[in-house]
Amino acid sequence: MSYVVPQELTAKMIDAGESKVFMSTKDTLIRAYMAGAILALAAAFAVTITVNTGQPLVGALLFPVGFCMLYLMGFDLLTGVFTLVPLALIAKRPGVTVAGVLRNWGLVFIGNFAGAMTTAVFMAIIFTMGFSQEPDAVGQKIGHIGEARTLGYAAAGFSGMLTLFVRAVMCNWMVSTGVVAAMMSNTVSGKVIAMWMPILVFFYLGFEHSIVNMYLFPSGIMLGGQFTWTDYFLWNEIPTVVGNLVGGVTFVGAMMYATHYKTSPQRPRPSDRHGDGRRAAAVAAE
Numbered sequence: 001m002s003y004v005v006p007q008e009l010t011a012k013m014i015d016a017g018e019s020k021v022f023m024s025t026k027d028t029l030i031r032a033y034m035a036g037a038i039l040a041l042a043a044a045f046a047v048t049i050t051v052n053t054g055q056p057l058v059g060a061l062l063f064p065v066g067f068c069m070l071y072l073m074g075f076d077l078l079t080g081v082f083t084l085v086p087l088a089l090i091a092k093r094p095g096v097t098v099a100g101v102l103r104n105w106g107l108v109f110i111g112n113f114a115g116a117m118t119t120a121v122f123m124a125i126i127f128t129m130g131f132s133q134e135p136d137a138v139g140q141k142i143g144h145i146g147e148a149r150t151l152g153y154a155a156a157g158f159s160g161m162l163t164l165f166v167r168a169v170m171c172n173w174m175v176s177t178g179v180v181a182a183m184m185s186n187t188v189s190g191k192v193i194a195m196w197m198p199i200l201v202f203f204y205l206g207f208e209h210s211i212v213n214m215y216l217f218p219s220g221i222m223l224g225g226q227f228t229w230t231d232y233f234l235w236n237e238i239p240t241v242v243g244n245l246v247g248g249v250t251f252v253g254a255m256m257y258a259t260h261y262k263t264s265p266q267r268p269r270p271s272d273r274h275g276d277g278r279r280a281a282a283v284a285a286e
Contacts, residue, residue: 001189003243010256010257016215018088021141023104027274028111029111032075033111034115040123041123044119047141057204059203068191072192078112079171079176082105085104089101098173112214114210116214120222142220149208151227153236165239168209168243175199176252177200178199209240215235
């Protein structure tokens, strides 16, 4: 069967979260590293398309190729484990503890960051001819993105931080919907279609994704963006990670668990006198 119904899907989500808690350190780091590197490359790809075409929608339409590749290869993003891993704890799977959940999150963060940084260095070399000349148009654009999404938030103070946080929440609402939706299908084409839609929404609307930002902002600093590492962590990465966690756990994981795994009893149906009469007559006839 190519479609997995929501009740079975939620059980699969809990199983997936449990398996990630008990995954070895080596496997967790490798899978997170490759996920960060591939998603970073997809971000560079999307920015390049946007600069070359002048059409942000085209970049957003094609950005999900990276997400699809890393998912199909079984790699892990922090945004995904934020949603899946807590479900194993909530479902009280044997051996799953808060420490185990935090361990998984920490390892995936490290792996994602290392992978994204690797791609950032590689692409910075490409955009500057091995740091021998000024960044090209794409490199300059990446630097300006970093400035706008750190110093721009900082200039607005509390309002900027609130906007950043909400964008991060809504980002992982969409991204984790993509992760979960891919589990609804047992075919490659079905998984790709299910992932593509919410990822397109998040990227085009400019929501804040912690792993994409692990590429954009360090790369922006390397390419001459006028902001600092402190600006990046305080006015983007840390609030984005927190917002991604809230968005994934609340709008996706908890909602699926509450209505498809821990379903409540149905409300009593209104009595149907005619229907009751027909049923009584049928029983008497027998």
